[in-house]
Amino acid sequence: MVNEGPYNHQAVDSAYQFAKAAIAKGHTVSRVFFYYDGVHNANKLLEAPQDERQIGKLWAEMAKEHGVDLVVCVAAGLRRGLKEETLAEGFRISGLGQLIEVGIQADRMMTFGD
DSSP: OBOSOSSSOSHHHHHHHHHHHHHHTTOOOOEEEEOGGGGGGGBTTOOOOTTSOOHHHHHHHHHHHHOOEEEEEHHHHHHTTOOGGGBOTTEEEEOHHHHHHHHHHOSOOOOBOO
């Protein structure tokens, strides 16, 4: 679970690097749930300068290459102005049921951010 936005906290970078390392070691990362300000990572209108990392695109590439389900909380997204039409490629909007489901199915669940 990622609870922080892309430009105000280290949490999203830590989550991405952790997931990348876990996959490289042969572990399965089935889903990443973006909650609270973490939903900003899925906003296609956010664009970093060319010389900075493009965290939303990095997540989308991971999703495509490794089948990681990138889920954005619908309620948190709506509170922050994120809608289907502003959702970046590779992400999908859903409810907290997706978080509960993966929490039941997974061996471990990590939370990044406050």
